[in-house]
Amino acid sequence: MNTNACGKSLSTQSAWYVQRDRAASNSVGELLRLMGVAVDDPRLLEGIAVSTRRVRVGGMLFHEGAHAQAIYFVAVGTFKSLHIAEDGYEQVLGFAGRGEVLGYDAVCIGLHPTTAVALEDSTVHSLALPDVFTLCQRVPALDRVLHLTLSRQLMHQVEIANLMAAVSAEVRLARFLVQLSERMAERGQSPRRLLLRMSRRDIASHIGVAHETVSRSFSVLMHLGCLAVCNREVEILDLERLKACASNTRGLADVHLPHVRQMVTARMETAYA
Amino acid sequence: MNTNACGKSLSTQSAWYVQRDRAASNSVGELLRLMGVAVDDPRLLEGIAVSTRRVRVGGMLFHEGAHAQAIYFVAVGTFKSLHIAEDGYEQVLGFAGRGEVLGYDAVCIGLHPTTAVALEDSTVHSLALPDVFTLCQRVPALDRVLHLTLSRQLMHQVEIANLMAAVSAEVRLARFLVQLSERMAERGQSPRRLLLRMSRRDIASHIGVAHETVSRSFSVLMHLGCLAVCNREVEILDLERLKACASNTRGLADVHLPHVRQMVTARMETAYA
DNA sequence: CGATCGTTTGACGGTGCTCAATCACCGTGG
DNA sequence: CCACGGTGATTGAGCACCGTCAAACGATCG
Numbered sequence: 001m002n003t004n005a006c007g008k009s010l011s012t013q014s015a016w017y018v019q020r021d022r023a024a025s026n027s028v029g030e031l032l033r034l035m036g037v038a039v040d041d042p043r044l045l046e047g048i049a050v051s052t053r054r055v056r057v058g059g060m061l062f063h064e065g066a067h068a069q070a071i072y073f074v075a076v077g078t079f080k081s082l083h084i085a086e087d088g089y090e091q092v093l094g095f096a097g098r099g100e101v102l103g104y105d106a107v108c109i110g111l112h113p114t115t116a117v118a119l120e121d122s123t124v125h126s127l128a129l130p131d132v133f134t135l136c137q138r139v140p141a142l143d144r145v146l147h148l149t150l151s152r153q154l155m156h157q158v159e160i161a162n163l164m165a166a167v168s169a170e171v172r173l174a175r176f177l178v179q180l181s182e183r184m185a186e187r188g189q190s191p192r193r194l195l196l197r198m199s200r201r202d203i204a205s206h207i208g209v210a211h212e213t214v215s216r217s218f219s220v221l222m223h224l225g226c227l228a229v230c231n232r233e234v235e236i237l238d239l240e241r242l243k244a245c246a247s248n249t250r251g252l253a254d255v256h257l258p259h260v261r262q263m264v265t266a267r268m269e270t271a272y273a
Numbered sequence: 274m275n276t277n278a279c280g281k282s283l284s285t286q287s288a289w290y291v292q293r294d295r296a297a298s299n300s301v302g303e304l305l306r307l308m309g310v311a312v313d314d315p316r317l318l319e320g321i322a323v324s325t326r327r328v329r330v331g332g333m334l335f336h337e338g339a340h341a342q343a344i345y346f347v348a349v350g351t352f353k354s355l356h357i358a359e360d361g362y363e364q365v366l367g368f369a370g371r372g373e374v375l376g377y378d379a380v381c382i383g384l385h386p387t388t389a390v391a392l393e394d395s396t397v398h399s400l401a402l403p404d405v406f407t408l409c410q411r412v413p414a415l416d417r418v419l420h421l422t423l424s425r426q427l428m429h430q431v432e433i434a435n436l437m438a439a440v441s442a443e444v445r446l447a448r449f450l451v452q453l454s455e456r457m458a459e460r461g462q463s464p465r466r467l468l469l470r471m472s473r474r475d476i477a478s479h480i481g482v483a484h485e486t487v488s489r490s491f492s493v494l495m496h497l498g499c500l501a502v503c504n505r506e507v508e509i510l511d512l513e514r515l516k517a518c519a520s521n522t523r524g525l526a527d528v529h530l531p532h533v534r535q536m537v538t539a540r541m542e543t544a545y546a
Numbered sequence: 547c548g549a550t551c552g553t554t555t556g557a558c559g560g561t562g563c564t565c566a567a568t569c570a571c572c573g574t575g576g
Numbered sequence: 577c578c579a580c581g582g583t584g585a586t587t588g589a590g591c592a593c594c595g596t597c598a599a600a601c602g603a604t605c606g
Binding site for chain 2: 083085086087089091093105107108109114147148150153155156158161165208247249
């Protein structure tokens with residue numbers, strides 16, 4: 001029942017200590033199983049070292065500007081990837097869960113352009129950079145999986161732009177929730193009951209609004225009948241209507257706003273009655 | 274009174290001719306030269322067909338949802354890549370010039386998730402999808418170049434987010450211009466004199482504001498002394514100050530806004546005097 | 547039980563989106 | 577040659593939306 005485990009994440013963290021190498025036992029098999037790749041001949045995996053690493057909530061998997069040493073496959077947990085501006089503003093770029101790859105954007109230049117922070121206690125399998133191409137050449141299936149993941153990362157561009165291009169805050173939040181729901185569905189989990197691993201502030205940064213506005217937008221979508229919200233538990237009550245909100249380019253004025261106005265106004269009136 | 278004194282400097286280019294047929298000759302050599310890759314043994318290139326294709330201004334290189342057949346290396350000209358929402362809204366994701374690769378985001382799923390449109394008469398070298406991995410395996414240098422480009426595409430995520438996350442429209446435009454200037458510098462061209470290939474509406478879509486706001490923001494940056502703007506010709510007069518504007522997370526209120534207010538107000542007053 | 551952080555809601559002021567008018571530029575066709 | 581319509585760019589006026597500041601509440605943890 002600890003939905004909100006992120007108490008004092010960074011302070012209790014004794015320098016994001018890592019439980020290394022139980023990976024003395026090589027976990028390359030776990031990695032392949034995680035990614036749904038079968039290997040006929042075990043000898044193909046000789047010389048390939050995959051270490052398993054735990055990251056506590058609030059801990060950093062890697063830091064912006066750091067030298068890239070491996071790519072990471074999320075086995076358990078959730079991460080946020082972010083970019084820190086000169087003035088310290090945290091721009092959240094996206095969230096990664098089980099089966100997704102982190103740190104690939106550092107493969108080519110050797111430096112991490114982004115930071116990855118765990119949103120809950122998480123586990124990753126890390127594949128050292130020099131082994132990436134070796135393993136991919138030996139296991140074409142993994143190569144294909146990697147390229148699929150990479151393509152998905154490139155399509156995140158479209159998603160990010162679509163998130164932040166919407167003029168209305170409610171539309172942005174609705175699109176974010178629809179994206180989240182679809183990713184849950186892809187992963188075989190319920191697309192209606194979402195357990196948000198990230199704070200309102202993280203969502204706010206990701207969709208480009210103030211965190212208070214996120215709260216307000218949640219309220220509006222609730223009073224529209226789209227959602228039931230309880231802290232970080234979100235239930236999608238009316239996916240149709242939520243998608244209708246999400247697909248509005250120019251705010252949700254066209255269809256729903258009169259209705260919303262009535263409901264919000266009514267709510268405000270009752271609050272003052 | 275008039276800032277638009279530059280007249281018809283662009284109109285002299287009106288005469289141009291189409292030469293489509295020369296693509297019969299294989300241009301794999303041109304492609305490698307374009308990307309700065311040297312090949313020792315010409316026999317490595319046997320069986321690899323690279324065709325050259327011209328796209329007129331406004332023409333589509335490929336369309337969203339279309340079956341992917343090749344990846345494209347821009348040799349001459351500029352393209353915008355965009356995503357079309359259900360209601361027809363054009364979300365501009367980015368711009369690609371000489372040496373950049375288009376269509377790579379379709380490699381994995383086989384379908385183009387975006388559309389590419391030429392902003393001027395342009396030329397690309399197209400490498401058929403089945404040949405991509407073949408050529409990359411034979412020419413590791415090209416493979417490296419491709420991965421570099423891919424990494425750059427992934428970093429566009431950060432750039433897009435930074436563009437659209439800024440609260441102030443002027444800051445967004447300033448960041449866009451700084452990005453453009455840096456890309457010009459990378460390409461060895463003058464980072465101070467920019468010739469914008471895209472319309473105000475394209476810029477507006479890319480940075481997530483209304484196109485009228487783009488005009489207004491140009492005016493503000495002009496009156497700040499950062500820029501000299503004449504239609505699509507932009508000269509960066511004070512790069513320091515422009516970067517200062519671009520690095521403001523919370524609008525440019527902190528340092529410059531009082532000054533701007535004065536200048537804008539003064540301008541408005543003189544206009545009505 | 548107090549402290550701290552996350553979340554929600556309110557009030558106000560400013561920014562930018564919408565609608566609109568004007569101007570400059572361009573290609574067309576009288 | 578000029579008149580004409582079309583497009584892109586700029587500027588203005590009005591108002592809705594959201595960012596900021598502020599306060600109150602709830603949750604978690606020491």
